[in-house]
Amino acid sequence: GQQLNQSPQSMFIQEGEDVSMNCTSSSIFNTWLWYKQDPGEGPVLLIALYKAGELTSNGRLTAQFGTTRKDSFLNISASIPSDVGIYFCAGDAGGTSYGKLTFGQGTILTVHP
Amino acid sequence: EAQVTQNPRYLITVTGKKLTVTCSQNMNHEYMSWYRQDPGLGLRQIYYSMNVEVTDKGDVPEGYKVSRKEKRNFPLILESPSPNQTSLYFCASNRQGFRYEQYFGPGTRLTVT
Numbered sequence: 001g002q003q004l005n006q007s008p009q010s011m012f013i014q015e016g017e018d019v020s021m022n023c024t025s026s027s028i029f030n031t032w033l034w035y036k037q038d039p040g041e042g043p044v045l046l047i048a049l050y051k052a053g054e055l056t057s058n059g060r061l062t063a064q065f066g067t068t069r070k071d072s073f074l075n076i077s078a079s080i081p082s083d084v085g086i087y088f089c090a091g092d093a094g095g096t097s098y099g100k101l102t103f104g105q106g107t108i109l110t111v112h113p
Numbered sequence: 114e115a116q117v118t119q120n121p122r123y124l125i126t127v128t129g130k131k132l133t134v135t136c137s138q139n140m141n142h143e144y145m146s147w148y149r150q151d152p153g154l155g156l157r158q159i160y161y162s163m164n165v166e167v168t169d170k171g172d173v174p175e176g177y178k179v180s181r182k183e184k185r186n187f188p189l190i191l192e193s194p195s196p197n198q199t200s201l202y203f204c205a206s207n208r209q210g211f212r213y214e215q216y217f218g219p220g221t222r223l224t225v226t
Contacts, residue, residue: 004155006155009153031213033213040219040220041219041220042117042203042205042217042218042219042220043156043203043217044217045213045214045215048213048214088155088156090156092213100158100161100171101158101213101215103148103155103156103157104155105153105154105155106155
């Protein structure tokens with residue numbers, strides 16, 4: 001099946017630093033999504049991207065839908081301790097009515113105060 | 114409060130002993146899904162349901178069963194659990210037309226010995 005490669009697998013940063021992570025695929029996706037999972041919780045949708053080249057922000061988070069439709073990027077500016085968690089990219093290749101998502105392996109983010 | 118609930122949250126069982134993990138949503142969503150989360154593999158879809166009495170296999174359906182007799186409930190059944198089904202399980206739901214805004218439950222951590 002389709003696979004998404006997410007990198008880096010983990011990040012250890014100081015509070016205030018900016019964070020970048022990305023996701024690549026061998027096939028084209030019509031939609032890219034970014035989720036965050038807090039410890040002991042289920043994933044929560046952060047940003048949804050629907051168009052190649054689209055750049056969308058949600059507070060300190062900015063995500064981009066790559067122009068090749070095979071990649072996406074998430075940036076977090078001025079990180080704070082509550083940014084800790086696992087970040088997942090997910091993509092939908094289309095062809096279903098309900099949106100079948102393929103998830104990346106996740107990026108574990110640790111923020112040191 | 115709009116939510117997806119799962120029970121139990123934690124379960125330790127033995128090989129071959131049938132078990133059911135319940136999932137319920139109070140948002141009147143048409144679509145529901147089950148995922149399993151394993152380290153380094155992200156979330157992989159087990160089964161999904163597009164509405165009452167309509168279910169289909171996801172990416173990793175072997176060893177699992179589901180049913181959708183009521184719109185709000187989508188139980189996951191392991192007829193004969195095996196150790197390789199030790200994992201963290203998430204139920205999710207979303208509304209028709211809002212297919213990417215999946216709401217996830219809090220997760221069920223299953224250990225099969």
